Amino acid sequence: xxAVRRVSPxxxxxxxxxxxxxxxxxxxxxxxxxxxxxxxxxxQLAALKAAxxxxxxxxxxxxxxxxxxxxxxxVQPSAAGRAEGGRPVWLGLVNDPDATGDIVTWVxxxxxxxxxxxxxxxxxxxxxxxxxxxxxxx
Ligand code: FES
Numbered sequence: 001x002x003a004v005r006r007v008s009p010x011x012x013x014x015x016x017x018x019x020x021x022x023x024x025x026x027x028x029x030x031x032x033x034x035x036x037x038x039x040x041x042x043x044q045l046a047a048l049k050a051a052x053x054x055x056x057x058x059x060x061x062x063x064x065x066x067x068x069x070x071x072x073x074x075v076q077p078s079a080a081g082r083a084e085g086g087r088p089v090w091l092g093l094v095n096d097p098d099a100t101g102d103i104v105t106w107v108x109x110x111x112x113x114x115x116x117x118x119x120x121x122x123x124x125x126x127x128x129x130x131x132x133x134x135x136x137x138x
Pocket of ligand 1: 029065066067068071072
């Protein structure tokens with residue numbers, strides 16, 4: 001079982017995360033649990049970590065307070081991506097391997113600000129409230 005880290009509201013990137021994309025994978029009370037049936041949650045997180053380790057920080061966190069969108073994944077831009085206008089992208093209902101694969105493809109291509117996401121990912125994008133957004137983005 002993987003440890004889940006709680007994100008504090010004023011958390012800033014560390015250990016080189018600012019130079020790479022950060023992929024935040026919610027593993028709280030709904031995301032990553034049997035409440036989202038038919039998903040191999042452990043395999044999803046393992047696939048993201050294995051595929052993105054060279055190019056991104058992948059972290060599991062506790063509930064992001066957007067449970068109605070479980071499983072939630074947030075792709076935050078690298079420093080270069082942010083400089084090009086990239087902003088964190090919140091993806092919800094990431095409950096199939098194809099969506100996970102599309103996230104991998106996009107992040108490997110550079111992620112927000114540096115590469116266009118596969119069109120299909122647009123179906124997963126949602127906009128959380130400002131309060132929720134702050135838990136991950138600041
Ligand atoms: S458990 Fe993921 S948003 Fe609540």
